[in-house]
Amino acid sequence: MSQLATLTTSDIPWPPSTGDFFLPDVAGPWITKFTILVWLAVALIIAFFMLTQRNAKIVPSKSQWLGESVYGFVRDGVAKDVIGHDGAKFAPYLTTLFCFIAVTNIYSIIPTAQISPNSHIAFPIVLAVISWVIFNVVGIRKHGFGHYVKMNLVPPGVPKLLLPLLIPIEFISTFLLRPVTLSVRLFANMFAGHLILLVFTLGGFLLVGSGNIGLAVAGVISWGMAIALTIFEAAIALLQAYVFVMLSASYIAGAIADEH
Amino acid sequence: MGWTALGYLIAGSGVWGAIGWGIDAYFGVPKHIGLLTGMILGMFLAVYLIVKRMGT
Numbered sequence: 677m678s679q680l681a682t683l684t685t686s687d688i689p690w691p692p693s694t695g696d697f698f699l700p701d702v703a704g705p706w707i708t709k710f711t712i713l714v715w716l717a718v719a720l721i722i723a724f725f726m727l728t729q730r731n732a733k734i735v736p737s738k739s740q741w742l743g744e745s746v747y748g749f750v751r752d753g754v755a756k757d758v759i760g761h762d763g764a765k766f767a768p769y770l771t772t773l774f775c776f777i778a779v780t781n782i783y784s785i786i787p788t789a790q791i792s793p794n795s796h797i798a799f800p801i802v803l804a805v806i807s808w809v810i811f812n813v814v815g816i817r818k819h820g821f822g823h824y825v826k827m828n829l830v831p832p833g834v835p836k837l838l839l840p841l842l843i844p845i846e847f848i849s850t851f852l853l854r855p856v857t858l859s860v861r862l863f864a865n866m867f868a869g870h871l872i873l874l875v876f877t878l879g880g881f882l883l884v885g886s887g888n889i890g891l892a893v894a895g896v897i898s899w900g901m902a903i904a905l906t907i908f909e910a911a912i913a914l915l916q917a918y919v920f921v922m923l924s925a926s927y928i929a930g931a932i933a934d935e936h
Numbered sequence: 937m938g939w940t941a942l943g944y945l946i947a948g949s950g951v952w953g954a955i956g957w958g959i960d961a962y963f964g965v966p967k968h969i970g971l972l973t974g975m976i977l978g979m980f981l982a983v984y985l986i987v988k989r990m991g992t
Contacts, residue, residue, distance in 0.1 A: 831985060832988070833988060834988055838981075841977075845944065845948045845951050845952075845981055846947075846985070848950065848951050849940075849944050849946075849947035853943045857939065857943060
């Protein structure tokens with residue numbers, strides 16, 4: 677408690693702001709904590725699948741089962757379920773995407789990492805652009821450019837007079853709003869999660885150190901909330917990875933679908 | 937599917953609201969009449985599109 681008491685108000689960066697998301701450079705402007713976290717995520721995912729799939733056997737060992745169940749979850753639960761029998765082709769991409777987002781999201785509650793790279797919108801934007809390029813490319817390959825564009829912009833069974841009014845809406849919602857919502861959803865969830873944890877944790881220190889017994893009790897409650905929200909944040913991290921992959925799959929499904 | 941519908945509603949009122957706002961600014965229409973008409977029209981069109989694309 678004596679250590680807590682020495683933490684005066686001025687020691688605590690309060691209130692939490694967007695400045696808390698810009699961490700100091702580790703080595704030069706190109707290597708930040710986020711860079712290192714992303715490299716680590718890539719290394720962890722490669723190591724995980726290398727280790728679990730090394731000497732794969734027909735009767736899987738425990739570790740092989742673990743790796744295969746991650747892949748099987750995305751292949752059967754997302755790719756085949758949403759895209760159909762062509763879905764298995766996209767399972768490697770979707771699994772990579774799922775693992776990368778899940779690992780980078782879960783950083784937000786891992787001590788010492790504490791923040792997810794996805795709380796900077798640049799990372800979700802790149803991921804959304806990759807999904808955007810993929811669903812457009814597979815759609816154009818399957819239907820040809822003209823037919824693909826017409827399929828997406830001209831709704832079937834609509835009077836010709838209404839088309840000039842409807843085509844701008846279709847264009848914006850299919851080709852512009854999809855990548856935007858994909859990236860903003862992931863970014864906003866991770867950003868808000870980090871900010872909420874900062875508010876309850878740092879706010880707890882402020883309240884406990886305020887010297888008022890009533891406020892100190894509120895501070896302890898605030899820490900309890902921080903713990904509860906950390907568990908909540910873990911659920912959000914995995915859920916957002918799933919939602920991102922699910923929506924990418926449904927865009928691919930829409931792009932390669934036959935006339936509807 | 938819910939996200940698609942929401943996207944249509946945002947895009948609908950956004951696109952036609954923006955066009956209406958442009959008409960307001962260009963012709964000097966008072967009281968944002970173009971913007972409001974555009975947004976309402978866009979909402980109608982979005983609902984129509986949702987019914988056509990995802991109905992039945």
